[in-house]
Amino acid sequence: MKKNDWIHNIQQGNKEAFRAFYEAYADYAIRTASAITRNREMAKDAVQETFIRVYRQIGSYNPELPFDPWFYRILTNECLRLLKKESPLSKYEHPDLENEASLAVESFDHLSDLYDTIQALDDGHRIPLILKYVKGFTEKEIADILGLNHNTVKSRLFKGRKRLKEQLDLIDKEERSQ
Template identity: 30%
Template sequence: MFKTDLIEDCKKGKRKAQLKLYNKYCDAMLRIAMRYLKQQDLAEDAVQEAFIKAFKHIDSFSGDVTFGAWLKRIVINQSIDYCRQLKYYDPIDENKLEMIDEERNSWEVEDQLTTADVENCIENLPENYATVLKLYLMEGYDHEEIGEILNIKANNSRILLHRGKNELKKHLKTLKHERFA
């Protein structure tokens, strides 16, 4: 059965179609939720809630993007909502805003460092930095989209990205010196 047929059947309230879509996307969505929540049980809860919301509002799915992309956004928003509820997310003080020149900082890291090293370092950053880095680097959202997701200004997203990037560089340099000294 094609995805469009499954989606149409879901819009009609057919449980078998919902189960098929769930089975098709649940593992990928769980991996996404784990990036933000870091605990299996919380991530599973967030994914379940996201699927409930998705099926409840499936009529709003227009097909402008793939179903997976639409669902991914719901999962990310649900995961971030869970973080906020658990007080993991600490927004920056908007009175201390400053303009950041993103082009002056490069994203280059040492060749010896792996993707896993970078991901582990991101996990050790303060949650507000880690969240913006994940949304920007891993999910591919721009600052306006990140602002909408986190309910902050796009400029705040830029600042958090800049600060997160600087913290990440410090962690990566420390890791490099520990490992390759």
Template identity: 50%
Template sequence: MEIRWIERMLQGDRNAFRSLYDEYFDYAMRTAKLVTKNGEWAKDAVQETFLRVYRNCWQYDRSKPFKPWFYSILLRECYRVMEREKKVLPFGEQLEKIGVEPKLPDETVDLYEALQAMEDLYRVPLILKYLHDYSEKEVAEMLDVNLNTLKSRLLKGREKLRKGLGGNRYGTES
């Protein structure tokens, strides 16, 4: 369906763009809010994403799935907005300072809150793989990382999420 919208957009059909927008807006907003941790920044990122899709639809490779292309643009826009707002922490030592501390077993923690507390390095791959059901290969391509690097980040991210939720690995005591 997306390919038909793109083809119609290339012919100047604005209704095709509207259909694409209507189909993807909610997914894009949810993802952008999880990535940016800010509703207003998410709106900016989503708006810019749709503008870039509209302006650059001719660059879309129709032999590949549309969603990964779309989400690659969305992620770049989220990061751009976060950088603009000077809220992106540099990777490396400073990420260690904002790590999620393990919760007490009797403390209730919301999955959304636990995800929001995670570093982008681990949070974004988890969102794309487990909330948006992309394959590891697709996520690696979207994030422009090696597949083994992605697998390592997913493993570490699941561990951090588990600690953030106060749970034990595989349901056993650690």
């Protein structure tokens, strides 16, 4: 079933269509929410609440607009809402990396460094990077999702990439000096 068919059927109250939609989107949503919240359990809560909101608000969705930015805007807002409620200690929890056992040790170390470095960025730079390079959204879609000016998104992506490169260069220097 195509996405537009799911949406139309969900708008008509078809629960099987919603179940199929959930099964198709849940894993992607949890990975995105984990990257935003830095906490797998919080991510699961955000995704659950997101699907509830999507179900309740699907009637307000305009099918002439792309669906993914609408969906991920709800998901991102839910993640940010939960982050505002979190305790200061939970910032240091990291979600489990999926399939880490299947990665070679050397590539895992580089992936782990990259992941840790991305997670260490502030939300203003980390979230646009995730939406751009993990989820593949355009800068305009990211601006819509986050409710920001397009130029602000471009600036945050530029600065986020710059900070990421600086941190990865430091890690490389440390590894070479050992």
